[in-house]
Amino acid sequence: MKAEIISVGTELILGDTLNTNSHYISRSLTENGIEVLFHTSVLDNKKLLKDVINIALNRVELLIFTGGLGPTNDDMTKEILSETLDLPLILNSEIEKNIEKYFKGTNRDMPKNNIKQAYLPKNSKYLKNEIGTAPGIYIKHQGKIIILLPGPPQEMKTMLDNYVIPLIKQEDIIKTKTINTVGIGESQLEMLLKDIIENETNVNIATYAKMGKVDIRLVTKGKNEKKIDAELYRVLKNIENRISEYIYSYDNLSIEEAVFNSLKEKNMKIAFCESCTGGLITSKFTKISGASQVLDRGIVTYSDNSKIEELNVNKLLIDKYSSVSEEVALAMAKGLLEKTNVDIALSTTGIAGPTGATENKPIGLVYIGIALKEQSFVVKSIFKGDRNTIQNRASTKAFDELRKILK
Incomplete structure (x- = not known):
C-alpha cells in the first residue's frame, strides 16, 4: 500500500511550527509495511487544499491528513474533503455528547462553533480523541483509505497508535x-x-x-x-x-545493547578508558538499564599525564610514539585491565579534529585497544566527518570489536 502524508496548516508553511507529525506517522507506517511516497504540506487555503487532495487521490491508496479539524473558520480539512469526495457532512450525536462532556470536565460551556467538530462525512467512521475535542475520521472511498487526524502532536500520536494502525492492519x-x-x-x-x-x-x-x-x-x-x-x-x-x-x-537493539547482553550472558565485567571519544562509549553504555551488572568503570584519560597516572602508561612510550599510537592504545587497555581486574578493558585514542592532525596522523585516525587476560590487540581506523561524527563512528567501531570477541 502506497501512502501520502498531508499536513495542513499555514503555520507549518511559514516555519512557525516544526512538523513533527509527518516524521512520526512516516516512521510508524514504514515499520508496519506501508510505503510512504510523499510528504505534502499545504496552507489553510480552500483551492490549494482541494488541489492537493485530487493529486493525492490519483497517486496513492492511503491518504493521511493532519490538522485543520478544529472549530475555527480556517480549519477546513474535513469540509474540503467532503466537498471533493461528494460526501455530505452529517451531525453525529455521539461525538456531540463527547465534546460537551469534555467542556463540562473543564467547567466550561461548549462554544457554539465546536459543534462543527461533531459532523462527519457520510459513510465514515470516527476515531475517538482521548485528549482533545477533534475526533479523527476514517473513510473508505472508491478503493482509497482516507484518514484525518488532529494537528496537536499528542492527540495525533495517541489516535494513530490506538486506532489508525490497528485499522490499517485489518486490510492485510x-x-x-x-x-x-x-x-x-x-x-x-x-x-x-x-x-x-x-x-x-x-x-x-x-x-x-x-x-x-x-x-x-x-x-x-x-x-x-x-x-x-x-x-x-x-x-x-x-x-x-x-x-x-x-x-x-534481529530485535532492533543498539550495538551497545547487544554487547551488554553478551557480557551479561557470559558473566563478564568490562571497563573503558577513553581519550578521543571523551566518555561517549561509557555514556552510551550507561544508558542501558542494568549496565552496572557488567560495567566496572569508565574513565576519561584525555591528557598524557592522566594516561600515566591512571593507567600506568610509560612516559617514554608516549614520548617515542605519541599518545595517538598503537603502542599507547595497547598500554592504556592493559593498564586498565591490571588496575581493575575486569575481564575486558577497552581504550580509545585518536584525533577527532578539527585540529591536531600531523603529516602522518590525519584527522579521524583512531586506535582502539582491547585487553583480555589471554590476549590483547589494537584496531586502527580512519573515520571521515566532523568531530561529532568521528567520535560516534569510533564508539560504534569499539562496540563492534567487542561484539566480535564475545560471539
Whole structure:
C-alpha cells in the first residue's frame, strides 16, 4: 500500500511550527509495511487544499491528513474533503455528547462553533480523541483509505497508535523483521544482497544506513499468516547465509545493547578508558538499564599525564610514539585491565579534529585497544566527518570489536 502524508496548516508553511507529525506517522507506517511516497504540506487555503487532495487521490491508496479539524473558520480539512469526495457532512450525536462532556470536565460551556467538530462525512467512521475535542475520521472511498487526524502532536500520536494502525492492519496481515548489521557499509551490503533484493517478489527488502550501522527491513503482507511467516523466514535465512558475520541483532537493539547482553550472558565485567571519544562509549553504555551488572568503570584519560597516572602508561612510550599510537592504545587497555581486574578493558585514542592532525596522523585516525587476560590487540581506523561524527563512528567501531570477541 502506497501512502501520502498531508499536513495542513499555514503555520507549518511559514516555519512557525516544526512538523513533527509527518516524521512520526512516516516512521510508524514504514515499520508496519506501508510505503510512504510523499510528504505534502499545504496552507489553510480552500483551492490549494482541494488541489492537493485530487493529486493525492490519483497517486496513492492511503491518504493521511493532519490538522485543520478544529472549530475555527480556517480549519477546513474535513469540509474540503467532503466537498471533493461528494460526501455530505452529517451531525453525529455521539461525538456531540463527547465534546460537551469534555467542556463540562473543564467547567466550561461548549462554544457554539465546536459543534462543527461533531459532523462527519457520510459513510465514515470516527476515531475517538482521548485528549482533545477533534475526533479523527476514517473513510473508505472508491478503493482509497482516507484518514484525518488532529494537528496537536499528542492527540495525533495517541489516535494513530490506538486506532489508525490497528485499522490499517485489518486490510492485510503485515509482518516486518529488521536485521541489524554493523561493520559494513550500505553500498557493500547491497552488492552482497543484490540478487536477493532484485529477484524477491513476495518480501520487500530495504536498507537504511545509520551512524556506522545498516538496518535491513523485511516487509511482507497477505491474508494467510502461516504463508507470510514462511516467506519472511525464507528470505531472512537467505540474507543470513550471506552476511552472518555482520549481523548483531534481529530485535532492533543498539550495538551497545547487544554487547551488554553478551557480557551479561557470559558473566563478564568490562571497563573503558577513553581519550578521543571523551566518555561517549561509557555514556552510551550507561544508558542501558542494568549496565552496572557488567560495567566496572569508565574513565576519561584525555591528557598524557592522566594516561600515566591512571593507567600506568610509560612516559617514554608516549614520548617515542605519541599518545595517538598503537603502542599507547595497547598500554592504556592493559593498564586498565591490571588496575581493575575486569575481564575486558577497552581504550580509545585518536584525533577527532578539527585540529591536531600531523603529516602522518590525519584527522579521524583512531586506535582502539582491547585487553583480555589471554590476549590483547589494537584496531586502527580512519573515520571521515566532523568531530561529532568521528567520535560516534569510533564508539560504534569499539562496540563492534567487542561484539566480535564475545560471539
